[in-house]
Amino acid sequence: MLRRWLVVFLVVLLAACGSSNGAESTAGQAQTTAEPTAGQTETAAEATPGQAEATPQQLGGRLRLATTTSTEDSGLLDAILPDFEQRYGATVDVIAVGTGQALKLGENGDADVVLVHARAQEDAFVEAGYGLYRRDVMQNDFIIVGPPDDPAGVREAADAADAFTRIAEAEALFVSRGDESGTHTRERQIWEKAGITPDPASGWYQSLGQGMGETLITANEQQAYTLADRGTYLSMRDRLPDLTIVFGGETVAENPDPSLSNPYGVIPVNPERHDGIRADLAEAFVEWITSPEVQEMIANFGQDEYGQPLFYPLATPEGQS
DSSP states (O other): OHHHHHHHHHHHHHHHHHHHHHHHHHHHHHHHHHHHHHHHHHHHHHHHHHHHHHHHHHHOSEEEEEEEHHHHHTSHHHHHHHHHHHHHTOEEEEEEEOHHHHHHHHHTTSOSEEEEOOHHHHHHHHHTTSBSOOEEEEEEEEEEEEOTTOTTOGGGOSSHHHHHHHHHHHTOOEEEOOSSOHHHHHHHHHHHHHTOOOOGGGSSEEEOOOOHHHHHHHHHHHTOBEEEEHHHHHHHGGGOTTOEEEESOSSGGGOSOGGGEEEEEEEEBOTTTSTTOOHHHHHHHHHHHTSHHHHHHHHHTTHHHHSSOSSEEOOOSTTOO
16 A cells, blocks of 8 residues: 555656656747847847948949039039948949030930929920929029120120120120020020020121030130129139129129029939939939038038139928929
8 A cells, every 4th residue: 555655656756847847948948939039139120220321322333413514613513422422332423514415314314313404494304204303402693794894884784684685786795605505595595585686697696515614714715795604603713814794793692683593403314214224323312412411511612712602502392392
């Protein structure tokens, strides 16, 4: 009888020990599983911020920027583009031409983004489906420059159309960019308002087919009048001893003719039109150049050297352009 109770006791004791070991084993397995999961979570949490910060750098590649000669000739692009290239690990290939040519490059898929200044042409570009949308970036203004002695009396003009009328009546030499640029477009609008169709055969009107910088150099050499954007003129003024501002005032605020305002817009090219468009870089460029940080860079550009900005920030919140 005693032996039977001892056997029962041993069986119960062994069963209890086995159950305890199983629980400990299960708990150990659970603990082992839980610890790697926590470690993985921590690793993921550490990796995520690093990946987020690296995202701009990972874009890489080349962005083709078709823009006007004024943004390059003024030195603005040299001042601000290194920031974009550093942030996104990309190289910006600048194609500086007239606005008409810049938009044509976008239309043909030879540019990823355009930065131009002829609003009607920009709107038509977007409406035709070549661009996704347009955003305001900055503005300056147009001025009329000419010989210091002002033989046509442009300084006495009431507005730009009156100034052009005086030049035509005096048959004073006038050089035009003649390159379908935004500046050339504005010049033609002024001639139209004045009711004058200038003829290169007349001798006093020359169409150069050149950018802003070359046109200013030619006007200086020939002591001619021309229409220029203020930014490019100010940046080149030391090289133009025989040219001075004869209409438009010394600052944007002093310009008496509101029609000489010169806004610039940025448009990403529609990637559905052509293969190979870097839509990611184009979108990044739009967000970058309209950001508060870069708008401040634009506002400060030229301030120290010329006593005034060469361009004024114009970016608005998305959807309000």
